[in-house]
Amino acid sequence: MIQITDLRHRLLDIPALTIGEGCTAVIGPNGSGKTTLLELCAGMEAPEAGSIAIGGRRPSEVRIGWVGEFPDRTMLFSRTFDEIASSLRFRHRPCHEVEACVRRTAETLGIAHLLSAPVRTLSGGEKTLVALAAALADRPEVLVLDEVDSHLDVATCRRVHRTLQDCGVACILWCTQDMDAAATADRVLFLENGAVRHCGAPDEVFALLQETCFYPPIWRVCR
Amino acid sequence: MNLQLEDVSIRRGAFALRCSGTFGAGVHLVSGPVGSGKSTLALLLAGLLTPDSGTVRRSGISSALLSLQFPEHHVTCSTVAEEVRSWGLAPERILAGAGLADRAEDDPLRLSRGELKRLNLACIIARDPDLLLLDEPFSALDCAGKRLACRAIEARKEGITVIFTHERTVLPRIGTLWEMERGALTPRGDVPDAIRRWRHAPPYLEYALEQGARPANIALEDVREALCRIRG
Numbered sequence: 001m002i003q004i005t006d007l008r009h010r011l012l013d014i015p016a017l018t019i020g021e022g023c024t025a026v027i028g029p030n031g032s033g034k035t036t037l038l039e040l041c042a043g044m045e046a047p048e049a050g051s052i053a054i055g056g057r058r059p060s061e062v063r064i065g066w067v068g069e070f071p072d073r074t075m076l077f078s079r080t081f082d083e084i085a086s087s088l089r090f091r092h093r094p095c096h097e098v099e100a101c102v103r104r105t106a107e108t109l110g111i112a113h114l115l116s117a118p119v120r121t122l123s124g125g126e127k128t129l130v131a132l133a134a135a136l137a138d139r140p141e142v143l144v145l146d147e148v149d150s151h152l153d154v155a156t157c158r159r160v161h162r163t164l165q166d167c168g169v170a171c172i173l174w175c176t177q178d179m180d181a182a183a184t185a186d187r188v189l190f191l192e193n194g195a196v197r198h199c200g201a202p203d204e205v206f207a208l209l210q211e212t213c214f215y216p217p218i219w220r221v222c223r
Numbered sequence: 224m225n226l227q228l229e230d231v232s233i234r235r236g237a238f239a240l241r242c243s244g245t246f247g248a249g250v251h252l253v254s255g256p257v258g259s260g261k262s263t264l265a266l267l268l269a270g271l272l273t274p275d276s277g278t279v280r281r282s283g284i285s286s287a288l289l290s291l292q293f294p295e296h297h298v299t300c301s302t303v304a305e306e307v308r309s310w311g312l313a314p315e316r317i318l319a320g321a322g323l324a325d326r327a328e329d330d331p332l333r334l335s336r337g338e339l340k341r342l343n344l345a346c347i348i349a350r351d352p353d354l355l356l357l358d359e360p361f362s363a364l365d366c367a368g369k370r371l372a373c374r375a376i377e378a379r380k381e382g383i384t385v386i387f388t389h390e391r392t393v394l395p396r397i398g399t400l401w402e403m404e405r406g407a408l409t410p411r412g413d414v415p416d417a418i419r420r421w422r423h424a425p426p427y428l429e430y431a432l433e434q435g436a437r438p439a440n441i442a443l444e445d446v447r448e449a450l451c452r453i454r455g
Contacts, residue, residue, distance in 0.1 A: 029365045030337030069336045069363065072293060113237075121235065124292045124359070125257030125389075147336070150362040151292070153256040153389035154423065177337075177365055178392060180426055213366035217392045217427045217443050221450055 002041060002142075002171065006050035011194035012036050014050075019173065022186035023164065025202075026175035027214060033194040034175040035069055035146055041173055042066040042144040054142060054171075062142055065135030065169070069146040071127045080106075080122070080130050081115045087138040105133045108163050110156070125151040132160065136167055143167070145174040149181060157181060179206075179216040190214070224248050224283035224353060226268060226383060228408075231277035233263060240264065242408035243277075250376060250395065251385045252441070254423055255403030261387040262292055264408065265358045268385060284383070287354035290347045292362065294339040298331045303342065306331050310346040321345035336363040341371075348375045353382045361390040369393035373442070391425035396440040415439050 002019040012033045026034050039045050040052055043059030044066070054062045068074050077083045081102060088098045106112040111129050114122060119130065128151045135143060143164070149157050161184070164172055176182050188205040190198040198205045209215050226246040233240040240260045246268070255261050266272040267279065269289035281287075291297060300306040304314040304327040318324045321341045323334070331339060340363050347355070357376070361369045373395035376384055386395070400417035402409045411417040418424070418441060419432060431438060431446045438449035 030341065030363070030368055031335050035335055070293070070295060073295075117236070123258045123262055129257070147363060151257070151359065154391050154426065156257050157391075177363065177369075179366070180392060213370060213393075217425075218430065220443065221427045221430055221446060 001055060002173070003053045004050070005053075007040070007047055007052065008049040009040060009045075009047045010036055012040075013194050014196055017189075017196055017199065019171070019189070020187070021170045023172045023174065024187045024189055025182035025185035026173060026189045026191065027177075027179065027182050028191035028197075032191040034191055036194075037191065038144050038146050038173060038175055039068075041142070059142075063138065063140050065138065065140030065143045067128070067131045067135050067145045067148050069150075071131040071151075072124075074131060075119050075127070078118055078120070080111070080117050080119055083119055083130055084115075084133045084137055086134060091138065101137050102133075105137045108166075109133050109136075110159055125153065125156060128152060129156070129160075136163070136169075140169055141171070143169045143172045143174075145172070147175055147177065149176055149178050179214055180218045183216040183219065224381075224383060225281075226284065226354065227278075227280040227282075228267075229278045229280070231267065231274045231279060233267065233272060233274050235263075238263075238406060240267070240406040240408075244401070244408060244410050246383050246385060246399075248381065248383055249398035250379070251383070251399045251401060252394070252397045253385060253387045253401045253403055253408070254389060254421070255387075256389065256423065259403040260406040260408075261389075261403050262358050263406075264403065265289060265356050265385070265387050268354070269356050281354075284353045286350075286352040287356065288347050288350055288352040289356040290343055290358060290360060292359040294336065294343040294363075295332065297343050298339070301330060303327050303329050303331050303334070306342065307346055310350060312346055312349055317345050317349055318342075320349075337365055337368060340364055341368050344372050344375070348379070351379070351382070355379065355382060355384045356387070357385070358387045359389075360386060361388060361393060366393055389423075392427070393443065394425065394441050396442050396445070400441075414441060 004014050004017040007014040042064050084102045085098050109129050128148050183202045188202050228242050231242050240263050300309050307314040307317045376395045399413050400411040411420045436449035438445040
């Protein structure tokens, strides 16, 4: 559980917010503070004021899998295998365990054929999948994903969603511009100008957004 | 004005791109899964890659611009206003249109990725080249930004526009549809006939087709209208 109290950081102003377990989709216009909130929850930065606690600990004390909005910029190694293995190797896991875990994660995400490829030769979507595999490999307690789906096609997105459902991570915080995908989350958090405008089950939140383009297109045609 | 590909092939390790076809004036959509070769084809059409075999022939095209998938790869200046000037454009009008009027003096890399994409699209569309190539123009944009980009693309009166995307929620009205799969480019033809041949159509369109709707184009508005017609 993520507990936010009296948070002020850049444009973010969140007096109190509790994010329970499960999958939370963070949505809102460009520049509304989604990335800032995700970076704080991932422990990439400390808040200027207020606090964020994950199960009573600071985010920097929690094992967090994070995929940023620029996967190109966060790659450390030149070979796909080494990139996915990085967090396991940093924790000195035995070689056979690293090997097995990297292969299993890559297979789940459908990128096993890319393991020996140099990262620079991958497409934008493939780099995102590699970054996601690297975040998942070390069995994080919390997964923070910043628009990982913006470079993925429909079929790949579905595979990623299945992987996330089965990965056993208790808390997933994930921001997206795909409202059809957000509608499948356990909870939707709508940010605007740094403030939480709505938070609740997808049905409740999207009912309030019916007059806007944030209403899921698939609901527009199905309902 | 057109761009012709004749038996073009490019090989990069295990990946091979093979394509033939003619891109005439109008809006083309090249759809395809991750790693299918969309960005490679965009680089090829932009003249930034030389094919291993085959020919790329341009006729009547005097200017071409490519918007890259990751907008940060376009950044060359330290402020947003300078960035606009580097395209040979006046910042005031462009930034107002992109909703970034109050960010003129900011470092472009301090913008969110969506804002940076908006800036890049505003500049590149304002330059109005004969050949406009847009690699994932909608990624990271919010729905309002995507709609704005669609309107700007639809408003282009002349020239060839090619959109490479796997976008599944907000799409512009197009003229011609192509699909990329494992490096092979397949023409699906002109809309509306092309729509029922689209193998990887976005979910809202897939749903409408299953219901028996026959939309005139691929935008959500067209699909809703077609559904209304059959539902009465």
